[in-house]
Amino acid sequence: QEAAAKPNVVILATGGTIAGAGASAANSATYTAAKVGIDQLIAGVPELSQLANVRGEQVMQIASESITNDNLLQLGRRVAELADSKDVDGIVITHGTDTLEETAYFLNLVEKTDKPIIVVGSMRPGTAMSADGMLNLYNAVAVAGSKEARGKGVLVTMNDEIQSGRDVSKMMNIKTEAFKSPWGPLGMVVEGKSYWFRLPAKRHTMDSEFDIKNIKSLPNVGIAYSYGNVDDTAYKALAQNGAKAIIHVGTGNGSVSSRVVPTLQELRKDGVQIIRSSHVNNGGFVLRNAEQPDDKYDWVVAHDLNPQKARILAMVALTKTQDSKELQRMFWEY
Ligand SMILES: NC(=O)C[C@H](N)C(=O)O
Structure with a gap:
């Protein structure tokens, strides 16, 4: 594939288990979140460069249970700036899973763009056996760079599924099959290709009356x-x-x-x-x-x-x- 033909995807890193590290490969649940920087995460999945021209930005480095309203606003403003940029085709946000559903829904409400915005995390740190972060990130970049994901609102790629950021919720800790929506996933990602089955019915992004640019603070x-x-x-x-x-x-x-x-x-x-x-x-x-x-x-x-x-x-x-x-x-x- 020609470099010029590839989409430009920016990965905004916020921390979480996807950036976590444990003492041994057997530590799937005992580890420290928000340890690994975005450049190291990207370097750990060289296959990303086959999907897109990828660059990373470390917006914050926290476990998502500690996220504040100010963090949400900071992230939302950076997403809006990137979405306005002509040389950005899609945005991925790496995030802890504990409040991932809140951030995804917030962005779904306030970002005025039809460019794909994908929020992704992992249930196991990258140091663990059968770590899920690499594939979740690969899938996120694949969806962020795809034309089909445009205009579908903020999405979440976990466990091979494409979920609506509005509907999805962490239903389970420990298992990698943690994120579910009461109304089902929108699609699947397999080997870097997305397969769609349904569309969100609720107002979001371009069709929303809310705009991050007009929100100074949250009550x-x-x-x-x-x-x-x-x-x-x-x-x-x-x-x-x-x-x-x-x-x-x-x-x-x-x-x-x-x-x-x-x-x-x-x-x-x-x-x-x-x-x-x-x-x-x-x-x-x-x-x-x-x-x-x-x-x-x-x-x-x-x-x-x-x-x-x-x-x-x-x-x-x-x-x-x-x-x-x-x-x-x-x-x-x-
Ligand atoms: N799996 C995770 O990412 C959990 C972690 N406590 C976080 O939300 O940052």
């Missing part, structure tokens, strides 16, 4: 978990800490304990947005006015978004509106 949105015998301590503490919205991680259909309902009604009257999501394991599906009278209480439902994704959309949405009806519209559309 404080907290998450409170529900369970039997729950009380209102966590909800009150989040509000006292200045939360503009609280994601209620409800049982079942986002249901709310009778011990918590009065507090959530009060917090809403004080201006805090209450957003009902669910902690059911295979993906919640919270419907308005089912289990709780959302119209009466002026609450919002997260529908199929898991709590951590609901936090991302709530933060981005609150940069545009404080109106609960607008917020609900956004939760249906994105």
